[in-house]
Every structure is written in C-alpha cells, then in structure tokens.
Amino acid sequence: EVAPDALDRGLGIVRRNYEATASRGRITPADVEKRMALIQGTTDWTAIADADIVIEAVFEEMPIKKEVFAKLDAIAKPDAVLATNTSTLDVNEIASATRRPESVIGTHFFSPANVMRLLENVRGARSSKTTVATAMxxxxxxxxxxxxxxxxxxxxxxxxxxxxxxxxxxxxxxGALPHQVDKVLTDFGFPMGPFAMGDLAGLDVGWRIRKGRGVKSPVADRICELGRFGQKTGAGYFRYDKGDRTPIPDPDVEKIITEVAAEQSIVRRHIGDEEIRERLLYPMVNEGAKILEEKIAIRASDIDVIWVYGYGWPVYRGGPMFWADAIGLRALRDRMLALKKQTGDAFWTPAPLLDRLADAGKGFLGG
Structure with a gap:
C-alpha cells in the first residue's frame, strides 16, 4: 500500500472477512489466525523483489497503472510474472511501461474477490506461454x-x-424505473439487477472510468455528483438503511430520471417486462457473437462460464450463449431486426456470426 493507514484498513477488512466466515462455521478461529499470519503488509516496494508473481490492483487509470508497472519492472526479479487486476484497461499498453511485456498478463478478479470464483486471465499480444500457464x-x-x-x-x-x-x-x-428493471432480471434468475449491482460495486468506479474515457452517462453521473456511490455511502440508485443491504426505491432518483428524460425530450411510456428482458439480454448475446468472431474468447462455453461464475447468470439457464441457442438464434436475430426497424438504431444490427448461424439453423455451441 502507499500509506500505513490504508494498509491497516485493508488488513482489517481481510480479517473481518475471515472472521465473518468463521462465525458461519466454515473455518475455525485458529484458521483465521493462521491465514492472517500468512499475509504480510508493507509500504516498501522492495519487499516484492523476490516475489514469483505480483498482482497490481490500483485505481482504473492508465497513467497510474503504467507508473506502477514501471516501478515493478525495476524491482521484481527477471522471471517474475507481473499481473494487473484491471477490469477494462488495455493490458498491452500497461505492458509497454515495462521492458518485459512477455511477463505481463491481466488477472481480473471479480468483486468481492473473496467470494466470486471467476478469474478472467487476459493474454496480452506478447504474453508468453509460460506467463499464461502460470496465471491459469x-x-x-x-x-x-x-x-x-x-x-x-x-x-x-x-x-x-x-x-x-x-x-x-x-x-x-x-419509462421504466430501476426497481422494475432489476426485478425483471431477478425473476429471470439473477441474484440482483444492474442497478443494485452498480450500488454494490460502487458507482464511483464506473464514474471514474467514464471520466477517463470522456464518456457521459447522464443519470449515473448526476447521482455520483451528489456523492451517492451506492451501498458504501448509504445511497446510489437506491437508498439503504444502516446495516442493511436491501435496496429501497428512492423518489429522489426517480426525480433525477424524469428531469434527464425531459432535458433529452424523451416522452416516457409504460414498458412491459418482456421488452425489458429482451432489451437487456439480447444485446449481450449479440456482443458475445462479436467476441467469438474476434477470437477474444476461445469458445462460446468460455463466455457462459464467465457469466455463470462472475456475474450471477442463473446456472439452470446455462449462460447467455447456451440460453440463446435454447430460445433459437433465428428468433433472437429476427427480434433484433424488428427493434432496429422500430427504433432506427444501428445498435440492434445483428453480429455477422449471429446472422450466419441463424440463417443456417445452428447454435453457438454446435448443432
């Protein structure tokens, strides 16, 4: 860590997490002490000189990431793997801050990392086979x-x-409201919807990323400008009673939404659950098709594993690509084309792979 107080705070959170696990009987109090004894906190960069693998987890800002990796490159031993926990940034650009891009890889842990099992390992253009194998x-x-x-x-x-x-x-x-949108996805089988999830992760994380990219999200930005960052501040898209994580619809947020809609000359209307479900899930499948065509993912089942283990996709629905196969790619593609015609929005253009598979009567996972 950069400062002793931040280090103490971080170690305190680790201890509390272990103690919470022990209170549920999953580990013993002795296990808590044993695990804490294995963790050494430091503010001294030279402490990582003998590490076999170093995982960075600083703010999602490229200049900070590159500064950290330049320092790691100067201190870490020659055969150390240098990993970044970035969730969005270009691993190749981060690697360019070092003289050993072959040793750099992304290791994207999902939040909360002590609970979520998914690990997205991101191979850079020059990541060596040894580096990839080590991360896996x-x-x-x-x-x-x-x-x-x-x-x-x-x-x-x-x-x-x-x-x-x-x-x-x-x-x-x-015309929809956050609690309605979220309920459609919880009814589908997700543990929470997009707005409650944003509140859990911290709305300031996305705000920081958007500002770094020069992108705006009118409702979310306005909520963040009020210091409402989600559960950690007691309010985000929803409000939260102290010590309770139950999202409570907030009239103040509804007011922000209606104000932004009016500023954009949007006439609000009733939106049914089926339209919400299609508009939330079909674009994900379409993007998955692009990801497969670009070879960002090796196979459709890898996308499904990511969504089941990292984002709470209901296991019994098999992941987004499996689910799309089950409902039929032709029906999904045709609905997207109908939305494109209705809205005039190129957003709804089917991915070439989705189009080809739909025409051929095939699925992402074969058959």
Missing part, C-alpha cells in the same frame, strides 16, 4: 475458475455487461 495454474490453486480471454475494452464479461448497461439506462429514461 495460480488461479486453479487458489480455488478460482480461470478463463483465458484476449485484450479489448472490458474483455469478455464487462464488454457484454456494457451493452446491457446502455439499454438499462435507456429503459429508465424511456
């Missing part, structure tokens, strides 16, 4: 489900999630 082996050894993906904005999971997020924001401007 370490992932398995620490009980994660590692999936190998390529470099693009958001990799696989967040790139698909971004498409869902675009529609979620449009839906609330056009």
């Amino acid at each position: 082996a370490v992932g398995r050894r620490i009980g994660k489900v590692p999936v190998l993906v390529g470099v693009c904005y958001g990799f696989v999971g967040n790139r698909m999630l971004h498409q869902r997020g675009l529609q979620a924001e449009k839906l609330i401007l056009e």
Whole structure:
C-alpha cells in the first residue's frame, strides 16, 4: 500500500472477512489466525523483489497503472510474472511501461474477490506461454475458475455487461424505473439487477472510468455528483438503511430520471417486462457473437462460464450463449431486426456470426 493507514484498513477488512466466515462455521478461529499470519503488509516496494508473481490492483487509470508497472519492472526479479487486476484497461499498453511485456498478463478478479470464483486471465499480444500457464495454474490453486480471454475494452464479461448497461439506462429514461428493471432480471434468475449491482460495486468506479474515457452517462453521473456511490455511502440508485443491504426505491432518483428524460425530450411510456428482458439480454448475446468472431474468447462455453461464475447468470439457464441457442438464434436475430426497424438504431444490427448461424439453423455451441 502507499500509506500505513490504508494498509491497516485493508488488513482489517481481510480479517473481518475471515472472521465473518468463521462465525458461519466454515473455518475455525485458529484458521483465521493462521491465514492472517500468512499475509504480510508493507509500504516498501522492495519487499516484492523476490516475489514469483505480483498482482497490481490500483485505481482504473492508465497513467497510474503504467507508473506502477514501471516501478515493478525495476524491482521484481527477471522471471517474475507481473499481473494487473484491471477490469477494462488495455493490458498491452500497461505492458509497454515495462521492458518485459512477455511477463505481463491481466488477472481480473471479480468483486468481492473473496467470494466470486471467476478469474478472467487476459493474454496480452506478447504474453508468453509460460506467463499464461502460470496465471491459469495460480488461479486453479487458489480455488478460482480461470478463463483465458484476449485484450479489448472490458474483455469478455464487462464488454457484454456494457451493452446491457446502455439499454438499462435507456429503459429508465424511456419509462421504466430501476426497481422494475432489476426485478425483471431477478425473476429471470439473477441474484440482483444492474442497478443494485452498480450500488454494490460502487458507482464511483464506473464514474471514474467514464471520466477517463470522456464518456457521459447522464443519470449515473448526476447521482455520483451528489456523492451517492451506492451501498458504501448509504445511497446510489437506491437508498439503504444502516446495516442493511436491501435496496429501497428512492423518489429522489426517480426525480433525477424524469428531469434527464425531459432535458433529452424523451416522452416516457409504460414498458412491459418482456421488452425489458429482451432489451437487456439480447444485446449481450449479440456482443458475445462479436467476441467469438474476434477470437477474444476461445469458445462460446468460455463466455457462459464467465457469466455463470462472475456475474450471477442463473446456472439452470446455462449462460447467455447456451440460453440463446435454447430460445433459437433465428428468433433472437429476427427480434433484433424488428427493434432496429422500430427504433432506427444501428445498435440492434445483428453480429455477422449471429446472422450466419441463424440463417443456417445452428447454435453457438454446435448443432
């Protein structure tokens, strides 16, 4: 860590997480002490000089990432693997800050990392086979489900999630409300919807990323400008009673939504659950098709593993690509074309792979 107080705070959170696990009987109090004894905190960069693998987890800002990797490159031993926990940034650009890009790889742990099992390992253009194999082996050894993906904005999971997020924001401007949108996805089988998930992760994370990319999200930005970052501040898209994580619909947020809609001359209307479901999930499948065609993911089942283990996709629905096969790619493609005609929005253009498979009567997973 950069400062002793931040280090103490971080170690305190680790201890509390272990103690919470012990209170549920999953480990013993002795296990808590044993595990804490294995963790050494430091603010001294030279402490990593003998490490076999170093995983960076600083803010999602490229200049900071590159500064850290330049320092790691100067201190770490020659055969050390240098990994970044970035969730969206270009691993190749991060690697360019070092003299050993072959040793750099993305290891995207999912939040909360002590609970979520998915590990998106992001191979850079110059990541060596040894580096890739090491990241995959370490992932398995620490009980994660590692999936190998390529470099693009958001990799696989967040790139698909971004498409869902675009529609979620449009839906609330056009007439739906956050709790309605979320309920459609919890009814589908997700543990939470996009707005409650944003509150859990921290709305300031996305805000910081958007500002870095020069992108705006009118409703989310306005909520963040009020200091409402989600559960950690007691309010985000929803409000939260102290000590309770139950999202409570907030009239103040509804007011922000209606104001932004009016500013954009959007006439709000009733939106049914089926339209919400299609507009949230179909773009994800379409983006998955692009990801496969671009070889960012090796196979459709890898995309499904990412969504089941990292984003709470209901297991019994098999993942987005399996689900799309089950409902029929032709029906999905045709509905997208209908939405494109209805809205005039190129967003609904089917991916070439989706188009070809639909025409051939095939699926992403064969057959």
